[in-house]
Amino acid sequence: MNTMRPLAILVPALLALAVGGLAAGGTPARAADPAASAVGQCELPPQLRRLGQHATYMAAGRRIRTTFSDCKVRGGKFEGGDFGYAAAASADYVAINIGGDKDAPACQKKGAVANLSASGTLTVRKGPATTYAKVDALTNGRRVHFCDWSADETWVGVVYPPATGGDCGVDAPQKDAAPYTGTCRSGWINARYVRVED
Numbered sequence: 001m002n003t004m005r006p007l008a009i010l011v012p013a014l015l016a017l018a019v020g021g022l023a024a025g026g027t028p029a030r031a032a033d034p035a036a037s038a039v040g041q042c043e044l045p046p047q048l049r050r051l052g053q054h055a056t057y058m059a060a061g062r063r064i065r066t067t068f069s070d071c072k073v074r075g076g077k078f079e080g081g082d083f084g085y086a087a088a089a090s091a092d093y094v095a096i097n098i099g100g101d102k103d104a105p106a107c108q109k110k111g112a113v114a115n116l117s118a119s120g121t122l123t124v125r126k127g128p129a130t131t132y133a134k135v136d137a138l139t140n141g142r143r144v145h146f147c148d149w150s151a152d153e154t155w156v157g158v159v160y161p162p163a164t165g166g167d168c169g170v171d172a173p174q175k176d177a178a179p180y181t182g183t184c185r186s187g188w189i190n191a192r193y194v195r196v197e198d
Helices: 004-023 068-073
Strands: 039-043 047-051 055-059 063-067 101-105 109-113 122-125 134-138 143-149 155-160 185-190 194-196
Touching: 039 068, 063 068, 134 185, 143 194
Parallel strands: none
Antiparallel strands: 039 063, 047 055, 109 143, 109 194, 122 134, 122 185, 143 155, 155 185
């Protein structure tokens, strides 16, 4: 049996396809950069944050766990490795992260619930959306620590003591960001209903 004849037909056909693709403007496909999908720690640049309608402040750059390519898009500094704590989100709960700046309080701002009607209450939820379960309700004047925020800045992650007062342990600096595990209550509230202290 002559095996040379099929090869003689097949090789020129493959060459014609390859040359035709290049002539039509095609370029050889490059292999995906495996480093782009590497997951590690990304230090984000500082950002100007809004709380309520009139309050703004400069927040320290957060450290998040993400891919190299996502970190690059966000303008962050990719360091690789692991933070040493689990991702702080699940299907029914989004943890309030505190810290991340060795020179600033773990929760950088304080304030109070405001702008509600006289008998109104502000719902505290397990995550930054109305689809998350309610965990508490606060009234005008209730003091809170502003510790975290949603990506669109419409929700604020707060930590707050009982109505009788108390120390939540978030006034001191905390170098590494981590979910709040102290004795005070925590949750997410709508940023429209807060007043920030200067």
